[in-house]
Amino acid sequence: MAVKDLTKEYKMGDHTVRALRGVSLSIEAGEFVAVTGPSGSGKSTFMHIAGCLDRPSSGVYELDGRDVSKLPKDELARVRNSKIGFVFQGFNLLTRTTAIDNVELPLLYRHANGFRASERHKRALASLDAVGLGQRYHHMPNQLSGGQQQRVAIARALINEPSIILADEPTGNLDTRTSIEVMGIFQRLNREQGITVLLITHELDIAEYGTRLIRFRDGRVVADQAVLHRRNAADELAALPPPEPDQIPPAPEAQPQTAAH
């Protein structure tokens, strides 16, 4: 993907907020890019435009060699569906919906050549296996830990084989250990499957899991450099003590019998 002279202005009452003031950068396939910056720096606006959730006021956004900056809304929806996988801070899983149904959801909105139910099911299973959720395919989100929920969300982002995964503060709601686990998944997907990851975070240590760091301030890119000392989640995880067993909620099927009293 490549952006050139990207600007975005909002009307807030009387005055205009210039959220992006000319951003130009390009990200090659297979990169793991971390975007940081203080709040109000424009990184969120950049992410919204990169995710085709919003259109720039001016400038060009090319995704897979196609200018998507001026596409109509329905076309943008199609691009989001086929080329972009979202992972959010708050997971945004559908409640009362099993993990596998959550993962299947983007398949239901495929605009062309949709899949049969059996094929959808197969793909969702494969996607869940890729993020290592174990056998909890039919758990509801409220039966899963935060890390497990984020895994489901990543599996959902993967299912349409997107060109790029946009992760917006994916570790914001997770503890340190789970954060490392989740970043490990991103690193593995990036390394093994060559998936492009665009990670938005305001935590520098999380950003160091990427290969390249872009820093935003006041609507401009102020730094764009390779990460010197890249962290490796897999190694860090191996060094940590094993998780306490009570962190994993029991599966509903495996509830202990309470007959003997």
Next chain:
Amino acid sequence: MSMLMTLRIAFKALGRNKMRTMLTMLGMIIGVAAVIAMVALGTGAQAQIEDQVKTAGTNLITVRAGSASAVGGVRGGAGTSTRLLPEDAQALRDVPGVQYVAESISTQTQLIYSNQNWNTRVEGTNVDLPSIRSWPLKYGAFFTDEDVKAAAKVIVLGSNVSNILFGEGNDPTDVQIRVRNHIFRVVGVMATKGAGAGGQQSMDDQVFTPYTTVMKKLTGQQNITQIYVSAASADAIDAATAAVAATLRAQHGITDQSGQSDDFMVQTLDDIVALRTAAANTMSNLLAGVAGVSLVVGGIGIMNIMLVSVTERTREIGLRLAIGARSSDVLMQFLIEAIVISIAGGAVGIGTGYLVSELLNRYQGLAATIPLNAVFIAVLFSAGIGIFFGFYPARKAAGLDPIEALRFE
């Protein structure tokens, strides 16, 4: 996205909150059930009226004496004319399309047998009455043409009268009873016919004698009050009605030039049915109207819940938009959710309405028939309500900005 997929998504969303779905449906269920039950009552009442009126006879045309016009333009009320005569009835026998003709003149009188007595209506008629009314006899035989010619003192009892005077199961044929100060011989008893054309006394609580007997022995009148005419077939009724009226005008010397108005009235059973049905319809329309209001309230309930649901599921909508749902997909999802609720509610409502009308039938003795078109209308109407009241919330959902929606707390 295909319609099927949208349907699937809507069903899944509804299944996720079953309690709320059920409660929303309840509004529709009650509304549709009320409409169905009320329409069923109305239709049942109409069928009942038709049944009652039809007991009067098949293909029946009734001629009544009209108002008497005296000199100076003073007009009496209906039935005041004394110009309906046995000769008129005789003339009607030659009218094409007419099968039976029976003169009618009645009086109210006391019947006495042994130590029993009963006050009832004496209907003076002729031998065609059992044919006109398709009314068989239980005991004995109807009186004969000779009886009519001779103004014989013979009498045929209605089954109620027979039961009262002689007790049930006793054949009173050839027994003599007293009518005013005359001795009449019972020649037969009619079979039980049941209620008359609504309101009027039971068909079984009357007795029949030759009309000549009533005129000469009981009332001394020269005129008759009604003529019952039976058309040869249902198709012949209209033509026969017109011919009857024309014949009577000729009989009475009423022409277009003379400026006189008809001194008789010709009515078919359909006229009577229409009259009574109109009254029943007013009532059932009123009830259906009230029920319709509850249907609209149910629809507003759907809109209310859908609006709450859109707000509550803002993040869900944001997510769906983010992963590639178009606005139209979201619009259709919420619209279909509303339509599914209303149609499912409508379907259960039809069942409930059916149940209610059955119960009314069984325990309240109210006739209730559910017309098929009412069911179709109820289904269409509930779908319409789903679309109408679901559209606004659905458009609200579809109009959400994905970024705002995802941030919504």
